[in-house]
Amino acid sequence: xxxxxxxxxxxxxxxxxxxxxxxxxxxxxxxxxxxxxxxxxxxxxxxxxxxxxxxxxxxxxxxxxxxxxxxxxxxxxxxxxxxxxxxxxxxxxxxxxxxxxxxxxxxxxxx
Amino acid sequence: xxxxxxxxxxxxxxxxxxxxxxxxxxxxxxxxxxxxxxxxxxxxxxxxxxxxxxxxxxxxxxxxxxxxxxxxxxxxxxxxxxxxxxxxxxxxxxxxxxxxxxxxxxxxxxxxxxxxx
Numbered sequence: 473x474x475x476x477x478x479x480x481x482x483x484x485x486x487x488x489x490x491x492x493x494x495x496x497x498x499x500x501x502x503x504x505x506x507x508x509x510x511x512x513x514x515x516x517x518x519x520x521x522x523x524x525x526x527x528x529x530x531x532x533x534x535x536x537x538x539x540x541x542x543x544x545x546x547x548x549x550x551x552x553x554x555x556x557x558x559x560x561x562x563x564x565x566x567x568x569x570x571x572x573x574x575x576x577x578x579x580x581x582x583x
Numbered sequence: 584x585x586x587x588x589x590x591x592x593x594x595x596x597x598x599x600x601x602x603x604x605x606x607x608x609x610x611x612x613x614x615x616x617x618x619x620x621x622x623x624x625x626x627x628x629x630x631x632x633x634x635x636x637x638x639x640x641x642x643x644x645x646x647x648x649x650x651x652x653x654x655x656x657x658x659x660x661x662x663x664x665x666x667x668x669x670x671x672x673x674x675x676x677x678x679x680x681x682x683x684x685x686x687x688x689x690x691x692x693x694x695x696x697x698x699x700x
Contacts, residue, residue, distance in 0.1 A: 515626065
């Protein structure tokens with residue numbers, strides 16, 4: 473079936489270091505969405521990418537959608553303690569019009 | 584509209600009892616999703632509705648679980664004969680999606696935390 477693979481599962485960084493999570497789909501996506509879930513909270517929508525090769529920025533966060541619309545990445549520059557949480561990607565396909573979720577990458581700031 | 588709401592926020596029950604949760608979606612959204620999430624894991628899809636029709640149900644969902652969305656607005660999720668393994672956060676999300684348009688961007692409620700003793 474259709475799958476969205478997300479790596480890594482965890483990433484430990486020192487505050488101020490960069491963080492990146494990657495998603496790869498088995499099929500071409502019509503769009504990809506990113507969500508953030510803080511500890512104890514619920515997933516919150518961050519952004520959506522629709523166009524091939526699209527790059528969007530939100531302050532220190534940079535989101536990319538691959539040329540083939542099968543992969544995406546989220547990069548955080550100079551992480552802060554407020555960035556802690558789990559970041560999920562979710563892809564929409566034209567076949568079922570339903571989001572397929574990645575397993576998430578947990579960002580942990582080393583004390 | 585203030586977003587997706589869920590009630591109750593917490594539920595503690597004894598094994599074997601039935602429980603029912605309610606979700607009120609964002610009013611203009613046609614889709615409503617139920618997910619289950621355990622500590623350290625991502626949301627696990629349970630079922631979803633488009634308007635009042637239940638379009639998909641996870642194969643992982645046992646017959647003890649049932650969901651309804653009778654008028655295409657709020658939804659209920661019932662778990663019969665609860666087991667300790669049912670302890671989890673139950674999340675509801677709503678979206679606008681489907682073949683006619685919409686990107687299925689999902690807006691989540693705060694969840695109902697179920698503890699089965």
